Amino acid sequence: MMDHQETLELLPAFADQELGIVEAQEVQRHLDSCADCQREYAAQRIVSARFKKEAVYFDAPPHLAHRISSALPPEPVRAGSRRFSWMSLGGALAAGLALVWSLGLYLNLPSDQERLTDEVVASHVRSLQVDHLSDVVSSDQHTVKPWFNGKLDFSPPVVDLAPQGFPLVGGRLDYLAGRPVAALVYRRAKHPINLYIWPSNERDAAPQLQNHQGYHLVRWTWDGMNYWTVSDLAANELDNFVGLVRSTVRQ
Numbered sequence: 001m002m003d004h005q006e007t008l009e010l011l012p013a014f015a016d017q018e019l020g021i022v023e024a025q026e027v028q029r030h031l032d033s034c035a036d037c038q039r040e041y042a043a044q045r046i047v048s049a050r051f052k053k054e055a056v057y058f059d060a061p062p063h064l065a066h067r068i069s070s071a072l073p074p075e076p077v078r079a080g081s082r083r084f085s086w087m088s089l090g091g092a093l094a095a096g097l098a099l100v101w102s103l104g105l106y107l108n109l110p111s112d113q114e115r116l117t118d119e120v121v122a123s124h125v126r127s128l129q130v131d132h133l134s135d136v137v138s139s140d141q142h143t144v145k146p147w148f149n150g151k152l153d154f155s156p157p158v159v160d161l162a163p164q165g166f167p168l169v170g171g172r173l174d175y176l177a178g179r180p181v182a183a184l185v186y187r188r189a190k191h192p193i194n195l196y197i198w199p200s201n202e203r204d205a206a207p208q209l210q211n212h213q214g215y216h217l218v219r220w221t222w223d224g225m226n227y228w229t230v231s232d233l234a235a236n237e238l239d240n241f242v243g244l245v246r247s248t249v250r251q
């Protein structure tokens, strides 16, 4: 006598009349006495009929889809779980990136310029704290400019502004925006001024003044170079310094 589970598994073939006579009789015998299998058989015949009529496309009823998936041999546990974890890891990463991206838009996280502003101020403060304003100490632009030779892949313009009240103190290598930059050091009375210079792909841009953590910063772009200067000088004095640098560099 065929049991319930065996009959269920054979019902699709039975509905499609694909069973041998002996098996078909056994299925029929169980079917006569089992209401569950009768319902399943009725569903199978509907599916079977629709499948024949619509040739390829048909909507599997939910219970059939479930039966198909549960009838499939189980995948090896390790392979299955590994694929599942990679898939869920990929999904989690994608979801995380989407979240970070949308949070960035929402919270207005720092732009490149804002990050650079932080870096410039941090560099300025560090140069004062460790008393390491200059690697080359000279008020002579013709000493400071050649000092950068071989240390940078560009030659920064170095101007002396001593006659205008901003004597050159020296220069050093620094690191901003992920690259080595030239740092020129000037003074106005007792106020040190750092002037950072590095190559730029950007178009010329007029000076922009900003206030950050009690320091004044002015940045501009000219002739393929970025200029950032920072000091605790008053804004109008730093602006004066910038005007002198710009007019002297252009000469």
Ligand SMILES: [Zn+2]
Pocket: 003, 004, 005, 007, 008, 030, 034, 035, 036, 037
């Ligand atoms: Zn049954």
